[in-house]
Amino acid sequence: MENPLFFDDWAGIGRVLVTGILAYAALIVMLRTSGKRTLSKFNAFDFIITICLGSMLSSIIITRSVPLVEGIVALALLISLQFGITWLSVRFKPVENLIKSEPRLLVHRGVYQEAAMWRERVPVEEIMAALHENGKTDLTADTSVVLETDGSLNVFEAA
Incomplete structure (x- = not known):
């Protein structure tokens, strides 16, 4: 049986509404209890987790083969x-080094650091941008440019 392009049935729409509301509410509760760091803009590791959470939420809402409770358990995991x-990374330097990059000086006092x-x-x-x-x-x-851990470029002027 082929999947319809525009409409299947009202039960499918009802499922999307119910699971969407419940999964979204569960995600908000979990994010609030886990702290601000869970969705921070600190590094690529945090960015990837944010993308994964969004992907999981959409799978819970749209995919009929993913029951709501299993999806919420996956988000919680x-x-x-x-x-x-992140708890380990603030307590153990090797873990921090594993998941977090260091800022990198790309221009120092007007000279490109080509390496x-x-x-x-x-x-x-x-x-230049x-x-x-x-x-x-x-x-x-007197211009220096630093590549920050979140991928942004900061421009500084020497005093």
């Missing part, structure tokens, strides 16, 4: 693992 890893740019795969054009976002048209001898 992922949030618990995220909480555990760092190559390692981080940041082209000159991205650095960051300069333009900060109202600068070109590098000066």
